[in-house]
Amino acid sequence: MNAHGAGVGAVAEDIARLGASIFARGLTPGRTGNLSCRIGDEIVVTPTGASLGSLDPCQLAIIDLEGRPISGAQPSKEAGMHAALYRARPTARGIVHLHSTHAVAVSCLADLDERSALPPLTAYFAMRVGRLPLVPYFAPGDPALSVAVEEMAREHHAMLLANHGSVVAADDLLSAADAAEEIEETARLRLLLGDSPTRPLTSAQLGALAQRKERA
Ligand SMILES: O=C(O)[C@@H](O)C(=O)COP(=O)(O)O
Numbered sequence: 045m046n047a048h049g050a051g052v053g054a055v056a057e058d059i060a061r062l063g064a065s066i067f068a069r070g071l072t073p074g075r076t077g078n079l080s081c082r083i084g085d086e087i088v089v090t091p092t093g094a095s096l097g098s099l100d101p102c103q104l105a106i107i108d109l110e111g112r113p114i115s116g117a118q119p120s121k122e123a124g125m126h127a128a129l130y131r132a133r134p135t136a137r138g139i140v141h142l143h144s145t146h147a148v149a150v151s152c153l154a155d156l157d158e159r160s161a162l163p164p165l166t167a168y169f170a171m172r173v174g175r176l177p178l179v180p181y182f183a184p185g186d187p188a189l190s191v192a193v194e195e196m197a198r199e200h201h202a203m204l205l206a207n208h209g210s211v212v213a214a215d216d217l218l219s220a221a222d223a224a225e226e227i228e229e230t231a232r233l234r235l236l237l238g239d240s241p242t243r244p245l246t247s248a249q250l251g252a253l254a255q256r257k258e259r260a
């Protein structure tokens with residue numbers, strides 16, 4: 045389907061509605077964060093410099109799978125990262141990138157485990173997010189960030205960007221948002237728990253959850 049066809053209007057409305065909800069709940073401040081949906085070989089993405097709280101569905105950008113602008117507003121400076129994620133995960137149809145406070149705080153901690161930046165404290169985190177690797181720091185919009193994300197995205201749909209925020213690709217936009225919120229809540233728990241010894245889910249418990257997911 046072409047993004048200028050029947051799907052684009054509905055997708056643009058979905059993006060604007062989700063942006064308003066994310067912003068109203070304080071999940072990304074100011075003019076941070078970006079959202080996108082893939083339709084065929086085209087991607088509808090939020091414009092650069094926009095607040096997710098006041099998106100105009102008629103003023104989004106359309107880019108191709110290389111991150112090049114096709115039409116509409118000037119795309120997010122992370123257009124290349126969104127395109128890279130869709131290339132790496134061909135079934136993905138929605139991406140959410142947030143600067144949610146607790147996730148950003150965790151992304152700034154020294155000595156984070158780069159393979160798993162947050163422990164699987166709850167079943168919901170394990171099911172929605174899984175293992176969350178840390179992408180090294182790059183300036184926003186740096187093409188090297190897209191390269192690093194594309195490589196990691198072949199194995200992971202959710203990542204924490206060092207000193208920056210979270211990014212999630214999923215089968216649809218709302219599922220990506222659910223996982224991004226779960227990252228934020230788990231980051232909050234992690235910081236609330238501080239130095240208290242914790243009891244993350246065991247490998248056996250994680251394995252049982254994975255089996256249930258496969259059967260669902
Ligand atoms: O952190 C950044 O600057 C970007 O990753 C971001 O969140 C907002 O940039 P735009 O989508 O270009 O507004």
Ligand SMILES: [Zn+2]
Pocket residue numbers: 076077141142143184208209
């Ligand atoms: Zn950002």
